[in-house]
């Protein structure tokens with residue numbers, strides 16, 4: 001299995017058609033291909049666990065790189081112990097399958113892998129420092145190739161940060177991505193030669209990083225697309241082509257008797273969001289809904305938040321959230337995330353579960369759908385996702401309650417509606433590419449006949465691989481893809 005993290009489907013389609021990705025084309029011509037549905041309105045932090053546990057976010061419990069803990073208003077960074085489901089490689093390991101894993105994003109180091117695992121070496125948004133089983137492998141890899149070169153936030157190697165800068169070392173960034181692909185290919189070839197693995201799984205991060213940082217160079221319709229000549233508008237294509245070349249070499253090494261699945265978890269598009277406006281919108285809506293006593297409580301919460309943070313150096317977030325019926329929780333730019341303050345679930349819940357909560361969800365959803373751009377009248381919200389309806393499982397208390405999917409056609413610098421009036425904010429100047437749902441896969445090998453598989457779930461890949469290995473997974477949400485497992 002070869003993962004190209006967040007490699008956009010429309011780009012793959014175009015460049016396969018135009019002959020720029022010959023190895024992917026070859027694999028598609030002789031195999032089966034289709035789309036992969038990722039958890040709706042969620043990003044890579046939820047998608048990767050859904051891939052490797054084959055269950056929905058309401059079962060594995062991860063929605064972002066912060067986590068919601070039941071009975072708390074705090075959102076600490078994700079910790080491995082928060083994961084509520086088992087990676088499929090642990091199940092396969094118990095059945096004696098030999099496994100090699102390189103850099104599956106957002107995945108913990110397995111306690112029981114039957115083989116080799118390298119985690120968080122060159123991963124976009126890694127959870128830990130590089131680590132491995134056995135432990136000395138990570139040291140060897142770091143000594144030979146060095147650490148990550150683009151994604152180490154807080155260091156000089158943070159080229160793949162969240163912001164947009166007009167003056168930016170694009171050639172340097174692209175060079176490091178290309179070198180990263182070369183290094184990971186070299187390591188993968190060595191590992192492939194070690195033994196005839198039952199499952200060999202490597203994930204390349206470079207399409208993800210390129211998508212976030214280079215989108216405007218590629219997309220002529222983007223507002224930051226360079227107007228003068230001389231800009232490297234093909235930089236993203238070169239990254240995808242380097243991934244395709246690496247695929248070619250891996251295919252040679254794997255041989256024609258090996259089943260190969262190439263896949264991406266998510267896509268990319270222009271990065272426009274109203275997440276920076278959402279909490280103010282929610283506050284205004286709640287203010288409009290409350291009586292004088294509710295408004296006093298809200299004002300007191302805001303006062304404690306402001307004075308705690310600014311005067312006393314304390315964080316008043318806990319208190320402020322306890323005074324509100326709903327508030328914004330941190331999420332990726334593709335969707336705003338809203339949490340209700342529910343009696344019995346949250347420390348100082350204000351809304352009773354059942355009918356009162358349902359009524360509040362409906363009221364707020366309708367109010368958010370009314371939001372418009374005050375200048376153009378453009379509708380700002382494409383969809384509201386209720387996580388209790390979209391995801392099946394017992395851990396809804398670890399997810400936001402609503403995900404607000406923004407219109408992505410242009411920047412969002414203001415929002416208005418009859419209920420909130422108008423709210424404006426400065427341009428957040430974000431990285432120019434951001435995620436859209438859904439990935440894709442291509443598979444080829446003995447017993448896989450050519451064709452199109454349509455759309456399946458990202459959760460179906462692991463059960464398909466397990467089925468191919470004669471070790472079906474039980475109790476997961478995904479199902480073997482029939483076209484792969486005839």
Ligand SMILES: [Zn+2]
Nearest residue numbers: 044208212435
């Ligand atoms: Zn991303």
Ligand SMILES: [Zn+2]
Nearest residue numbers: 124151160209
């Ligand atoms: Zn990155």
